[in-house]
Amino acid sequence: MTSLEKMIRERRSIKSGYTTEEVKEETVVHLLESAIFAPNHGLREPWRFIFVPAEKKDAFIEKLVSTFPKEKQDNRRHYFSQPAAFLIVVMKEDPRQKQWDENFGAVCSMIQNxxxxxxxxxxxVVWKTNPHIYEPKVHEILNIDKDEKVVGFLHLGYFKEEDIPAPKKRTSAKEKLTIYS
Incomplete structure (x- = not known):
């Protein structure tokens, strides 16, 4: 197995148990500079990013939590307080279906990178697509344009080796493969 195959198979979504180590802007930018080499039709580069660093996180969370019903706000405050930082991925929407699909595929590929x-x-990293990504009040907080889509909130934080989740069983590709005849 190559080192790339090994990394693809071993990568996990880290949903909790983050350490207190700061996620620095320089680190995120460095990772994005390579991640954007994802395939994208016509080199449209349909993405943009909003980084919420540690020093802005509490104020951001309070604005975000205010968009939820009162009875859910404490729960959401706790939930959003766990990651060290957020990277919000935004896609420029194209009114043409084919281009929209290509753009979405490109952004998803970039996120995987x-x-x-x-x-x-x-x-x-855990890629979250919870209902708040569709909430107009959240779009307003993030200055999302009418022709943009929030593809997800990436929750970021360093972790300890012992906190890596166990792998989950995957269905073999052979079981999902049909040979055209």
């Missing part, structure tokens, strides 16, 4: 690069540096 970012996750693999982060894993290599022991930076945990």
């Amino acid at each position: 970012f996750q693999l690069l982060a894993w290599e540096q022991r930076l945990g």
Whole structure:
């Protein structure tokens, strides 16, 4: 097995148990500079990023939590307080379906690149697509334009080796493969 195959198979979404180590802007930018080499039709580069570093996180969380019903705010505050930082990935939407699909595929590929690069540096990432990514009030907080889509919140934080989740069984590709005849 190559080192790339090994990394793809060993990468995990790190959802909790982050250390207190700061996720620095320079690290995120460095990872993004390679992640953006994802395939994208016509080199449209349909992405942009919003980084929420540790020193801005509490204020951001309070704004974010205010968009939830009162009875859910304490729960959401606890949930959003766990990661050390956030990277919000935004896609420019194209009104043409084919181009929209190509752009979405490109952004998803870029996120996978970012996750693999982060894993290599022991930076945990989980890609979240919770309902708040569709909330107009959240879009307003983030200055999301009408022709943009929030593809996800990437929760970021360093982790300890012993906190890596166990692998989950995957269905063999052979079971999902049909040979055209």
